[in-house]
Amino acid sequence: MLPLHTAPSYRAWNRALRYICKRGVLFSFLLFTFSSGLNAAPENSAITLTQAVQRTLSENPSLAVFPYRYAALEAQAKAAQLRPGYELSVDAENIAGSGAFSGLNAAELTIALSSVIEMGDKRSARKGVAYGNRSILYAQQQVESLSLLGEVTRRYVEVLAAQALVELAKDAAQLANDSLRIVEKRAKAGATPEAEVKRAQAATEQAKLALLAEQQRLSYLKVALSALWGVTTPDFEVAEGDLFQFGNDVEFEVLLAKVKRNPAIDIFATQARLKEAEVRLARTQSRADITWSLGVRRMQESDDTALVAGFSVPLSAGKRNSGAVSTALAEQHEVSVQREVTLLDLHTQLFRAFHNRKQAITTVTTLRTAIIPALKEALVETQAAYQRGRYGYLDYVSARQELLSAERTQIEAAAAALTYGAEIEQLTAEPLASTQYGEDSTFSGTAQ
Secondary structure, X not given: OOOHHHXXXXXXXXXXXXXXXXXXXXXXXXXXXXXXXXXXXXXXXXXXXXXXXXXXXXXXXXXXXXXXXXXXXXXXXXXXXXXXXXXXXXXXXXXXXOHXXXXXXXXXXXXXXXXXXXXXXXXXXXXXXXXXXHHHHHHHHHHHHHHHHHHHHHHHHHHHHHHHHHHHHHHHHHHHHHHHHHHHHHHHOOOOOHHHHHHHHHHHHHHHHHHHHHHHHHHHHHHHHHHHHOOOOOOOOEEOOOOOOOOOOOOHHHHHHHHOOOHHHHHHHHHHXXXXXXXXXXXXXXXXXXXXXXXXXXXXXXXXXXXEEEEEOOOOHHHHOHHHHHHHHHHHHHHHHHHHHHHHHHHHHHHHHHHHHHHHXXXXXXXXXXXXXXXXXXXXXXXXXXXXXXXXXXXHHHHHHHHHHHHHHHHHHHHHHHHHHHHHHHXXXXXXXXXXXXXXXXXXXXXX
16 A cells, blocks of 8 residues: 555645634544643653544544545546546458459448537536545544544543543552551451451452453553554553543533534535536436547559548437436435434434533532542541440441542542543534644644
8 A cells, every 4th residue: 555645636635634723623632632732742651632633633544545435536527527538449341252252353431530419518427426425535534534533532532531530549558558457446446347357358458459451451551542543552651631620611502512523524515516517417317429430541443532421310318317317316315314414413412412411510519529538537436436446447448449449430430531522522612621722732743
């Protein structure tokens, strides 16, 4: 395969990428939090969403095919512009026969040039279909890029959440160790039965297993993220970003208006223009072409020459082509129906993502401001009371597990809020954050 910069349609490909960047399709609610990653390169062991997007757009195989598709369509467009070719024919009659027609004495030799006169402006109609196909490919590239950017963001959020869960599992393991020391101390003082020590030891080992499981899951998610730019072994250790920065709130009606400008909807307008061109091309086929020929005939017997001219026109071309015209018209009407169906689907997706995002943000806010602080205070008080013998072991363990469960729910809700935000940005093709990225942005530098 040729390198990307040697592909015949690299300029068209580059224009499409610049369009995506100018439309603000970079999922900026996470980039908004990368103050260190936007203006300075991170450490070798870290990666930012900016870099993940850059590498995916430049190296993902699903986008690498578009330059070659552009090249194929450009070749088709050149072919569509060609006029009918000329044919040279040579006919020899009355040769190698019998009697008077033996040998070449009575031969008649005709040399003629022939071609076709296209009626109904067929050449212009072919060009319209060729350009329409190129516009369709351009729109498909935008949709594919949006989908890929959304996938990058979702996988990046999964890595961020997994990193937070690993840290939470470490805290849980540390809490389990602290609990074991407290239980062992009370057991030595005769205030706790040996069975509670065994249970605390088991809880400590379970916490270690949970930490190992979270670490393994994080490793897998890193591989899944790296696969988007064709790397099987991740070359980063940490994904940078704030899991609890959600961007701006926008009214649903405003987002819905933006959805109608989504490339997935724009593609139907392009398809409609293509179908119009196909209908026009089908109708031109109802106009019969004229085949003409002009040549010279030589009669060997009389040593005379004469001009030969002729033309032919197929009959009933319009009736024979009526089926093709009806098919093209039906496909043209189908596009408008498909557009309405897609709009309804996008409305449903946006409604679900919008309200689920709001619910997730509310959950995170409530957990951070009310539930988790209360559970932390309760754990401290329960631990002190357990050490004094006022509470039992189960009370202490329950207080610890309630806090860990709330913190895990907070991380999962934050990841859900970011994921739904990415879905909204993919549907609207615009970022939720209002921050604009200038020349200092590492991504904007690639779009120039």
